[in-house]
Amino acid sequence: MANKEQLSALMDGELEREVQASLLDSFGDDVELQEAWSRYHLIGDTMRGELAMDMPFDLCDKIALALEDEPTVLAPQPAPADTIPQRNVVVPFVRRVGQQFGQYAIAASVAAAVIFGVQQYQGQDHVVPTSPVLNTIPVGGNASPVSVHYPKDDSRARQQALTEQQMSEQRERINAFLRDHQLQQRLHQAQQVQE
Structure with missing residues (x-):
């Protein structure tokens, strides 16, 4: 087997012809020597700045070997459906019902607050604001209550029509x-x- 100094001398062209011929003959049988030859050429290309843009790295074999050495982890089998407790099915239903009632309660509270506020607002004496931009009173007079709709006579006729x-x-x-x-x-x- 050739040592690394002979391999380096062969790459630099400084090896004698007899030794060079015997070293080249040993390339066909020695995989380790072929890998070292490849690494030395890669190092030389890198040092000269002649490195190719896309390098062919074969990582598949190394990854496959690493996976073979990994221990096997066995996961437990899932429990059959008949052993699942039934209370887990009830909890989401109770949560959904609670959320629905909560939504309705919030909506009812907001509506009640708005109705109460409008009725209180109408009950106060109206002061004409000095700035027309901030005027919230309708041009026609008072604001009508939100909770009750009082149709005028002509709207009743339209509704019947x-x-x-x-x-x-x-x-x-x-x-x-x-x-x-x-x-x-x-x-x-x-x-x-x-x-």
Whole structure:
């Protein structure tokens, strides 16, 4: 087997012909010598700045050997479905119901606060603000209460003039809005359960 000094001398062209021929003959049988030859050429190319842009590194064999040496980790088998406690199924249902009631409670609280505020606002003596930009009182006079709608005489006549077909179309649109709202709530709840 050739030593590293002979290999380096061969690369530099400083080796005698007899030794050079015997060293080249030993290349075919010695894998370690071939790897050293490749590494020396890579080092020389790097030092001269002639390194190729894309280097062919074969890491697959090294990774495969490393994986063979790794210990095998056995994961436990998942529990059958019949051994899962049933209380886990009930908890998400209770949570969903609680969230729905919480949402309705918040919406009702906000609506009650707005109605109470508007009614209190109307009960006060109105002072005309000095700045027209900050004027929140409608041009026509007082603001009407939010909770109660008092139709005028002409609106009653218009309401009675609606045909039966217009009323059914209006009901269909309202029902479509309600169905869409319920569908959106179900989708939102399904996403929360999955998370």
